Amino acid sequence: MIDLLKEKQAVLDVQPAQSGASFAPVLPVDIEARAVSKRFGDTPIFSDVSFRLARGEATALVGANGTGKSTLLRCLMGLIPTSGGSVHLLGQQANTATGRELRNMRAQVGLVSQKHNLVPRLSVLSNVVHGLLGRRPGMRHWSQALAPQSSRDAAMQALERVGLADFANRRADRLSGGQSQRVAIARAIVSAPKVLFADEPCASLDPSAGEDVMELFFQLVRDEAVTVVFTSHNIEHALKYGDRVLGLAQGRIQLDATAASLSAAELRGLYD
Structure with a gap:
């Protein structure tokens, strides 16, 4: 199956001849991996990983357990160092x-x-205010009681967008799993990020709540043309919510194609 995916990618890589007087604008590249490799001690995780992700593109990163999806995500964010190659973000x-x-x-x-x-x-509101710490560090953003009015207003707007404005004063430990994930999304979007990473955002939720969260998450990011990279074991989610799919297997990127060109059966081949 991996060989079939490589053949399909070879076909996709062929660029059609341009014709006509006008062409779609070239979007800026927000994320670029150049021959990235990662190892922990003597254990290689992946190597020679290269791709470019355009602004506003949603990319699903898929693969079996242990292939290094979450590790690659953290390398892209600059949270952990690469062992080789380079990552360019924004x-x-x-x-x-x-x-x-x-x-x-x-x-x-x-x-x-x-x-x-x-x-x-x-409180829920204080947790969302924490999402502003990256842009506005300091004690004032550890609690909504200390935060300036502009920050509380931004946090309330984010809660309204995820449908939880009425829960602003509720303690976070009194939320359901789906509600907690909605608060986490509000925290992630409150600072109006240009890029969003999502690592198995629905893995801890039941199927119904997971579907609701994915619908909400991608409605929000589409509205703002945010660049998104998300990992998922759910093949249907990868095809439904991704514009593009990267498949990680055997320590390499084995698949890089548009979601519209793929079938569920082809993605399952990455797990063989």
Whole structure:
């Protein structure tokens, strides 16, 4: 199956001859991986990973457990160093950025993961205000009671967008799983990021709540033309919500194609 996917990619890589007087504008590249490799000690995770993701593009990163999807996501965000190659995020080299450069870059990036990572004893509103810490560091954004009015207003607007404005004063430990993930999404979008990473955002939810969260998440990012990279074990989600699919297997990118050109059966081949 991997060989069939490679043949399909070879066909997709052939560029048609241009014709006509006008062409679609070339979008800026927000994320670029150049021959990226990662190993932990003597254990290789992946190598020679290269791709470019355009602004406003939603990319699904798929593959079996242990292939390194989450590790690659963290390399793209500059959270962990690469072992080789380079990562460029929003025009900066993420794997070599330090200090202020790294903080400025991360302030333009949001993250939603399967673990909601809310502070249980704090209110929903305070948890969303935490999403502004990247742009506005300091004690004032540890709690909604200390935050300036503009930050509380932004947090309330984010909660309204995820349908939880009425829960602003509720403690986070009194939320359901689906509600907690909606709060995590509000926290991720409150600072108006240019890029959003989502690591298995529905893995801890039941199917119904997971579908609701995915619908909401992608409605929000489409409205703002945000660049998105998300990992998922759900093949249907990859095809439905991704514009593009990257398949990681055997330590390499084995598939890079538009979601519209793929079938569920072809994606399942990555898990063989």
